[in-house]
Amino acid sequence: MGMTITEKILAAHAGLDEVKPGQLINAKLDIVLGNDITSPVAINEFEKVGSETVFDKCKICLVPDHFTPNKDIKSAEQVKQVREFANKHEIENFFELGQMGVEHCILPEQGLVGPGDAIIGADSHTCTYGALGAFATGVGSTDMAAGMITGEAWFKVPESIKFVYKGELQPHVSGKDLILYTIGDVGVDGARYMAMEFTGPVIDNLPMDDRFTMCNMAIEAGGKNGIIAADEKTMEYVNGRFKREAVVYQSDADAEYAKVIEYDCSKIEPQVAFPHLPENTKPISEVGDIRIDQVVIGSCTNGRISDLRIAAEFLKGQKVASHIRCIVIPGTPEIYRQAMHEGLFDIFLDAGAIVSTPTCGPCLGGHMGILAKGERAVSTTNRNFIGRMGHPESEVYLASPAVAACSAIKGKIAGPKEVLSK
Amino acid sequence: MILQGKVWKFGDDVDTDQIIPARYLNSSDPKELAKYAMEDARAGFAEIVGQGDIIVAGKNFGCGSSREHAPICIKAAGITGVIAPSFARIFYRNSINIGLPIFESKEAAEAIEEGHEVKIDATSGVIEDMTTGKSYQAVPFPDFMQELIAAGGLMNYIKKNKMDK
Numbered sequence: 001m002g003m004t005i006t007e008k009i010l011a012a013h014a015g016l017d018e019v020k021p022g023q024l025i026n027a028k029l030d031i032v033l034g035n036d037i038t039s040p041v042a043i044n045e046f047e048k049v050g051s052e053t054v055f056d057k058c059k060i061c062l063v064p065d066h067f068t069p070n071k072d073i074k075s076a077e078q079v080k081q082v083r084e085f086a087n088k089h090e091i092e093n094f095f096e097l098g099q100m101g102v103e104h105c106i107l108p109e110q111g112l113v114g115p116g117d118a119i120i121g122a123d124s125h126t127c128t129y130g131a132l133g134a135f136a137t138g139v140g141s142t143d144m145a146a147g148m149i150t151g152e153a154w155f156k157v158p159e160s161i162k163f164v165y166k167g168e169l170q171p172h173v174s175g176k177d178l179i180l181y182t183i184g185d186v187g188v189d190g191a192r193y194m195a196m197e198f199t200g201p202v203i204d205n206l207p208m209d210d211r212f213t214m215c216n217m218a219i220e221a222g223g224k225n226g227i228i229a230a231d232e233k234t235m236e237y238v239n240g241r242f243k244r245e246a247v248v249y250q251s252d253a254d255a256e257y258a259k260v261i262e263y264d265c266s267k268i269e270p271q272v273a274f275p276h277l278p279e280n281t282k283p284i285s286e287v288g289d290i291r292i293d294q295v296v297i298g299s300c301t302n303g304r305i306s307d308l309r310i311a312a313e314f315l316k317g318q319k320v321a322s323h324i325r326c327i328v329i330p331g332t333p334e335i336y337r338q339a340m341h342e343g344l345f346d347i348f349l350d351a352g353a354i355v356s357t358p359t360c361g362p363c364l365g366g367h368m369g370i371l372a373k374g375e376r377a378v379s380t381t382n383r384n385f386i387g388r389m390g391h392p393e394s395e396v397y398l399a400s401p402a403v404a405a406c407s408a409i410k411g412k413i414a415g416p417k418e419v420l421s422k
Numbered sequence: 423m424i425l426q427g428k429v430w431k432f433g434d435d436v437d438t439d440q441i442i443p444a445r446y447l448n449s450s451d452p453k454e455l456a457k458y459a460m461e462d463a464r465a466g467f468a469e470i471v472g473q474g475d476i477i478v479a480g481k482n483f484g485c486g487s488s489r490e491h492a493p494i495c496i497k498a499a500g501i502t503g504v505i506a507p508s509f510a511r512i513f514y515r516n517s518i519n520i521g522l523p524i525f526e527s528k529e530a531a532e533a534i535e536e537g538h539e540v541k542i543d544a545t546s547g548v549i550e551d552m553t554t555g556k557s558y559q560a561v562p563f564p565d566f567m568q569e570l571i572a573a574g575g576l577m578n579y580i581k582k583n584k585m586d587k
Contacts, residue, residue: 024566040450041490049581067448074448124488124512140490140516146580154566188435189482193511222485224511277435364444364487385439385486387462392443 002252004160005227006195009135009249013118021159021258029059030134030244031113032147033121035103035360036064036075039082041141042122046085046148054089055151061093061112061121062086063103066360071367101332101358104128104216104300109332114238115230116247120144120153125300125382127218131211132238133230133248138219158224159258160195161186162251165202167266172416174310175210176302176380176400178202179217180271181263184281192222194258197251202265203228208237209306216301217382220278270415272378273398276386284403284415294377295320295408296389297401298329298356299363302380305335307401312344314405314419315351321411326353327362327369353408365389371396378407423544425502425523426552427474431536434480436463438487438513442495455491456498473500476542478534480506484513493522503542505549505560507531518567519576525549530558 003011003018011019013027034042039062054060062082067075086094093112095101104125107113117134119126122144129136139153147153163182183190196218203211211228218226228234230248238246269283297303297311308330320326328348330336336358339345345355362369363381371377371390376397379389384396397413406419440463442455449455460467460477477496483506484492493516496504504517507528517524523544530549534540538553547560563571573579 024564037444037447037489037491041494044450045577049577049585051585066444072448078448078450122488122490124486126488138488138512140488140493140512140519142490142519142576143515146576149580150584156564188485189508189510192482192508219486219512222482222510364439366444366447383437383439383486385437387443388439392462392465 001256002254004195004197004251004255005133005229005249006135006160006197006225007157009116009118010155010157019157021157023157024154025157026152026154027118029120029147029151029153030117031059031061031119032144033061033063033103033107033119033123033126034144035066035123036068036079036082037066038122038141038144040078042144042148043081043085045142045145051149054148057090058092059151060091060148061107062091063095063100063106065100065103065358066364067366068100068359069097069357099333102300102303102360105303105331105335108132108212109334111238111241111243114242114244114246115234116249120147124219125216127223127226128212128216128300130215130218130225130227131208132234133228135225135227137225158193158195160197161191162197162199162257162260164260164262165198165200165265166262167202167264169202169265170269172402173268173270174400174402175206175213177268177271178265179214180273180278180281180398181268183217183221183278184271186221188220188277188279189222191218193224196221196223196226198226198228204231207306208233209304212304213301217278220382270400270403272403272413273384275384275395275397278382278384278398287413290376290413292378292407292412293323293325293375294369294371295324295326295404296362296369296377296379296381297404298331299360299381300331301382302401303329303331303335305338307380308335308339308344311401311405312347314402314409314416315353316347318351318409320352320408324408324411326408327356328353329356330358332358362389378404378413380404425476425542425544427476427502427540428472429476429478429534429536429538429540430471432463432477432479435482435485436479437485438489438492441484441492442489447489447491450491452494452498455495459495459499468499471499471501474502475500476540477501477504478531479504480531481508483509485510488512490516490520493517493520497522505530505534518570521575525560527558527560530560
């Protein structure tokens, strides 16, 4: 019997010829990641058991991105603890402010993760790196601590669901729309404990940034990992960046899947996920009249350069509605600089938006864009849970950068057609 | 190990933002986090929950963030066990790792009501609703996870099996 990509990567990292879904294995890790919220808990565990050294100072990434630039004394102390740990153990990839970007934007960009890797991160959106043909999954702080000590993690080999995307994409339909549609279809626990393998001609044509967006949100369907087989586009992306040797895996033709789900993408409109679950999706034509207060364009889901370009395409020569606060957050310093050089900042500022330094801040209601009671936001982020962006009685609507930008202009949830048709 | 306590009931898809809102994640102190346990699912929960109480919830409990602060704050608030038809993957793993007993049973989760007194044999996975006298069997843990639980969580297991080698 053949194996899926996920099974092949796990087998290789466990030193086995083959693995089967349900099997418990111990796998060697290429990267162990933590941020400023999860690393302190991991460091406490690491020190509690008297561990003195990390397994490999080159394979640990510490990215303080959630409450940075630090919003208060407590969050500054959390980062200080991470910084001191990084210094003590000579961690190569500690990202100080200035180099720091949103973790799932910066790790691929800096070539720290690549095809064939096995990666754990104490952040649920670690599944983003599946876009490079890697096995990457979110874990908690204790798993991170164990990973930093041993360089290994135990896994139950997941079953895989194969998603096949066919047909021609409608204008302004992006990877974000495809993944929101998928989560709307299978539900927030539709892929619980499973690998989501994204395939088909639409995926083959999808730019890398959109692939990252899709794999990023696998966790929102309960997935253990999202994965897209590395192809020429992937290799073009990693060449010159990825510092180790890429190992490209393909699923065998006779690999076994728990399910195969096919979508005709020509029928998929821009999507909006209504509060308070990412599965509450509607096509833009069925959204109705929903007045909003804030728009956020950024995050590990949609803070990449092509996302900012799309937002700028709609905001160019336009003004955000007078009652709208529009926040644009480039994901990394490199994306920030690129956007600045391309003149995108002028477009955003002329439109009345603001541009922030890289941070996860507003996505999780941390800082830099908190909602008051009763307020509504359209956001390119990945979660719209109760209280996610602020007050428990505020609301978050998830959408693509195109829909977010159009909504900022109209002051209510709006799609590209409404802005372009005027 | 026998767990016994009063039941607090929650719905489907209770996410980690409801269990411990991100606005409190500038601390990793369990006692501090416990003050806000389940706050956005039920305001003031930390003040009414008693030591030894048990949470019974709907499907996909703990979906969302990888924040281990979620099982940590529930445990620190006095909750000794959680029963649900299913748990989100990272929450499940974190709970085992930190030693918060969790039990998968659709029947128990659906039948047991708020305020009932429940007794759980954590070793056998037998859940008894003392109020109605009905019993339920939770899905047993695989052997490896039982080893982790017996060792007192992942770090003790690592210490015993990996660091002393």
